Amino acid sequence: MCGIMGFSGHEAQNSVEIVLGGLKSLEYRGYDSSGIAYFDLKGGKIKSVKKSGKLVNLSNEVNGNGKVKSDTAIGHIRWATHGKPTDINAHPHLDCSGKIAIVHNGIIENHVSLKNALAKKGHRFVTETDSEVIAHLIEDFIREKKTFYEAVRLTSLRLEGAFAILALSADEKSVAAVKFGPPLVIALKNGNFYAASDVSPLIEHTQDVIYLKNSEIAYFQGGKLSVGTFSGRKVSRAPVRIDWDSSRAAKSGFSHFMQKEIFEQPSCLLDTFSSRVSAGGRKGGLKVSLEGIKLTGDDISGASRIVFVACGSSYYASLASKYVLEKICGLPSVVEYGSEFRYENFPVLKSDIFVGVSQSGETADTNSALELARSEKAKVVSITNVPGSQITALSNRGVIYTHAGPEIGVASTKAFTTQLLCGVLLSLYIREKSGFIPEGGLNLEELFKDLVDLPKKAEEILFMDDAIKEIAKKYYKSANFLYLGRGILYPIALEGALKLKEISYIHAEGYPAGEMKHGPIALIDENMPVLFLLSKNMLSSKTISNMEEIKARGGKIIAVADYEPEIEGISDLIRIPETEGILSPVLYTIPLQLFAYHIAALKGTDIDQPRNLAKSVTVE
Numbered sequence: 001m002c003g004i005m006g007f008s009g010h011e012a013q014n015s016v017e018i019v020l021g022g023l024k025s026l027e028y029r030g031y032d033s034s035g036i037a038y039f040d041l042k043g044g045k046i047k048s049v050k051k052s053g054k055l056v057n058l059s060n061e062v063n064g065n066g067k068v069k070s071d072t073a074i075g076h077i078r079w080a081t082h083g084k085p086t087d088i089n090a091h092p093h094l095d096c097s098g099k100i101a102i103v104h105n106g107i108i109e110n111h112v113s114l115k116n117a118l119a120k121k122g123h124r125f126v127t128e129t130d131s132e133v134i135a136h137l138i139e140d141f142i143r144e145k146k147t148f149y150e151a152v153r154l155t156s157l158r159l160e161g162a163f164a165i166l167a168l169s170a171d172e173k174s175v176a177a178v179k180f181g182p183p184l185v186i187a188l189k190n191g192n193f194y195a196a197s198d199v200s201p202l203i204e205h206t207q208d209v210i211y212l213k214n215s216e217i218a219y220f221q222g223g224k225l226s227v228g229t230f231s232g233r234k235v236s237r238a239p240v241r242i243d244w245d246s247s248r249a250a251k252s253g254f255s256h257f258m259q260k261e262i263f264e265q266p267s268c269l270l271d272t273f274s275s276r277v278s279a280g281g282r283k284g285g286l287k288v289s290l291e292g293i294k295l296t297g298d299d300i301s302g303a304s305r306i307v308f309v310a311c312g313s314s315y316y317a318s319l320a321s322k323y324v325l326e327k328i329c330g331l332p333s334v335v336e337y338g339s340e341f342r343y344e345n346f347p348v349l350k351s352d353i354f355v356g357v358s359q360s361g362e363t364a365d366t367n368s369a370l371e372l373a374r375s376e377k378a379k380v381v382s383i384t385n386v387p388g389s390q391i392t393a394l395s396n397r398g399v400i401y402t403h404a405g406p407e408i409g410v411a412s413t414k415a416f417t418t419q420l421l422c423g424v425l426l427s428l429y430i431r432e433k434s435g436f437i438p439e440g441g442l443n444l445e446e447l448f449k450d451l452v453d454l455p456k457k458a459e460e461i462l463f464m465d466d467a468i469k470e471i472a473k474k475y476y477k478s479a480n481f482l483y484l485g486r487g488i489l490y491p492i493a494l495e496g497a498l499k500l501k502e503i504s505y506i507h508a509e510g511y512p513a514g515e516m517k518h519g520p521i522a523l524i525d526e527n528m529p530v531l532f533l534l535s536k537n538m539l540s541s542k543t544i545s546n547m548e549e550i551k552a553r554g555g556k557i558i559a560v561a562d563y564e565p566e567i568e569g570i571s572d573l574i575r576i577p578e579t580e581g582i583l584s585p586v587l588y589t590i591p592l593q594l595f596a597y598h599i600a601a602l603k604g605t606d607i608d609q610p611r612n613l614a615k616s617v618t619v620e
């Protein structure tokens with residue numbers, strides 16, 4: 001939700017180009033308006049340009065008069081919270097003197113009281129945003145003869161809410177980067193300073209980055225970088241190496257990032273499990289090692305349940321993980337929406353093991369729930385795709401990285417399937433520590449074989465792309481869809497429906513197939529396509545009965561199945577390879593992603609940046 005990017009160069013003059021390029025990589029975070037502020041090398045002042053609409057509007061405006069020369073710039077890409085997405089409300093915001101500019105990601109909860117107090121002191125506000133108070137508050141401290149750094153520090157102490165801020169001072173020719181909540185990554189390379197909401201705009205410049213921690217401020221002036229805390233203590237922060245290369249953040253010949261990311265899944269799945277699972281182990285078959293997970297045998301034997309917390313697709317991945325965990329560990333688990341958790345009086349037990357699942361690691365709802373769990377002394381593990389993200393700091397028992405690489409398309413694809421796989425790995429890890437033997441046993445050798453074959457089977461499904469596109473052509477004009485599945489395939493029905501909604505704007509609902517008869521069946525007529533997920537080894541005869549119910553009412557049936565179901569009247573069948581039940585959600589997800597993608601492409605929607613959405617939702 002909003003992205004910020006800053007650059008200050010030692011003898012460089014291309015800061016505007018670098019920042020606009022960086023904002024392009026951050027565009028998935030928000031895309032309703034954007035802006036940039038830079039030092040005007042001639043006048044020594046700050047210039048700012050702000051435009052509503054997509055980033056291209058800003059780039060055209062900035063580059064309209066030829067290349068701008070400047071050594072320092074900050075930029076912002078917005079997903080509006082306070083104030084409409086107009087030119088004026090776009091960031092950066094300037095103080096009254098025009099010598100301070102800020103960009104902000106987050107929410108300033110006490111902006112009304114700050115604004116009233118500052119207005120009484122003569123500060124003039126021109127926008128409807130919460131963020132503008134930041135520039136004026138810094139200015140106010142400077143009026144009290146504080147240095148820019150001190151003014152930024154004191155301002156940070158006065159702000160309530162969540163904020164990642166970049167601030168420029170024309171007088172001191174310096175930049176400050178402040179973090180409290182939303183992520184902020186900085187880097188120093190050859191005397192050049194970079195700062196951004198995530199690593200994607202930085203990796204083309206350097207792979208060595210510093211994740212600022214909460215309550216930290218980085219200050220860059222004259223080629224020198226220092227980092228301190230809000231309380232004024234200097235800290236030394238060593239860079240960490242990011243193993244994402246810049247090509248992974250490019251479309252590489254695909255029409256959309258989402259399409260590219262769907263096709264990356266075989267290699268991402270391999271990256272997720274290859275260094276963590278091996279043949280052999282205590283009882284033969286398979287051994288899981290999750291580096292970084294510090295759950296002890298006592299933590300596991302003392303826990304009466306596992307509590308998953310997540311939102312959106314990550315919530316559905318958690319629902320599937322609940323099935324896996326209960327099946328192979330016999331440990332009850334509950335799945336909670338991050339957005340509801342804090343307000344529902346959930347009794348957190350000290351013995352609980354919480355698992356936060358978040359692609360971005362910065363979803364405010366999920367992170368707030370985990371903070372609450374921690375405050376009640378629960379153990380917290382997380383599954384995330386983004387190293388150094390906020391969720392990692394909340395995870396007192398370690399992190400499992402999905403290793404999916406940067407996901408730019410707003411609709412989650414490869415992050416989702418790798419989350420599913422991490423759920424399996426975590427369950428296997430817990431099972432091994434607890435020594436639980438599931439009813440009917442668990443054939444670890446078979447499971448290992450299926451795991452090794454999983455990327456190849458995912459590849460086989462991707463080869464069906466053209467066939468799935470043909471099916472999409474038959475249905476893309478439908479106004480509604482139902483997605484049905486049973487057991488572990490029910491969360492995948494939910495995910496399939498969400499994908500379709502997000503990128504094609506078609507209304508779709510996911511349901512447990514057995515629930516149809518309890519109400520939704522009233523919706524069925526010849527205009528309602530119903531997509532069934534069914535597997536030979538999972539309650540297939542019951543699901544077939546549910547299909548009969550649809551058929552009898554004239555609904556059109558599309559089936560995704562790992563066998564040839566014995567029922568007449570399926571309009572379209574997508575036949576996928578068989579695999580072990582707990583791995584099957586991964587394979588069933590891929591055709592649904594392709595189906596949603598092709599429907600959206602036929603409808604001509606903005607697939608990578610669907611309306612009203614943002615990749616990471618850093619506000620509650």
Ligand code: AGP
Pocket residue numbers: 311312313314315357358359360361362363366410411412413502614615616617
């Ligand atoms: C998925 O396609 C969505 N964009 C959305 O539901 C997302 O999964 C949700 O906002 C949670 O995000 P997170 O995984 O980064 O926490």
